[in-house]
Amino acid sequence: MTSEHRYPAEALWADYARAAAGLAATAGPLLLVPVADWIAVLLGALAILFAVFAWRTFERQRTRITIDDEGVTLGGPHGRRLAWDSIAEVRLRYYSTKRDRSGGWMHLRLEAPAGRVRIDSTIEDFGRIAERVSALVRARSLPVDPVTRANFRALGAPVDDLPAEGAPPLDGLPTDR
Numbered sequence: 001m002t003s004e005h006r007y008p009a010e011a012l013w014a015d016y017a018r019a020a021a022g023l024a025a026t027a028g029p030l031l032l033v034p035v036a037d038w039i040a041v042l043l044g045a046l047a048i049l050f051a052v053f054a055w056r057t058f059e060r061q062r063t064r065i066t067i068d069d070e071g072v073t074l075g076g077p078h079g080r081r082l083a084w085d086s087i088a089e090v091r092l093r094y095y096s097t098k099r100d101r102s103g104g105w106m107h108l109r110l111e112a113p114a115g116r117v118r119i120d121s122t123i124e125d126f127g128r129i130a131e132r133v134s135a136l137v138r139a140r141s142l143p144v145d146p147v148t149r150a151n152f153r154a155l156g157a158p159v160d161d162l163p164a165e166g167a168p169p170l171d172g173l174p175t176d177r
Contacts, residue, residue: 022050
C-alpha cells in the first residue's frame with residue numbers, strides 16, 4: 001500500500017510570514033536608510049538568515065514523502081529513498097512552544113547508510129507515518145532511546161510491544177528480528 005504525504009500550505013504560511021517580516025525588518029532599513037557599517041553588517045547577516053529560512057520553507061512546500069511496502073522516499077530538492085530493511089536508527093522528538101508543553105511539534109528522523117529522512121509533524125497524516133515507523137521498530141526490534149519510546153507512546157503508536165507470535169506482517173514490513 002502506497003501513500004503520499006506533503007506539507008500543507010496552511011502549515012507553511014506562518015513560516016513564510018515570519019520570513020517576510022524578518023526580511024522587511026532587516027533588509028528594509030538597509031535599502032531605505034543610511035546606517036553605520038557595523039549595523040549594516042548585522043542587518044545584512046540577519047537578512048541572509050531570513051532569506052535562507054524562506055528558501056528552506058519553499059523547499060519543504062515542494063517536498064513529497066512517499067511510503068510504500070519497500071520503504072520511504074523523500075521527493076523534492078534533496079530526494080532520497082530508504083528501504084525499510086536498511087533503516088538503522090529511528091528518533092522521534094517533541095519540541096514544545098509552551099512551558100506546559102501543550103503546544104509544539106514532533107520531528108521524526110530515520111537514518112540508514114543511504115542517508116536520512118526527516119519528517120515534521122506538520123506533514124499531512126503524520127500519525128499514520130508514525131504508526132508505520134512504530135511497526136518497523138517493533139518488527140525489526142530496532143533499539144530506540146527512552147525519549148523516542150515515550151514520544152511514540154504519546155502518539156498512540158507504542159514501540160514497546162513486539163508483534164504477537166503468528167501475527168500477520170505489519171503492512172508489508174519485514175518481520176525478521
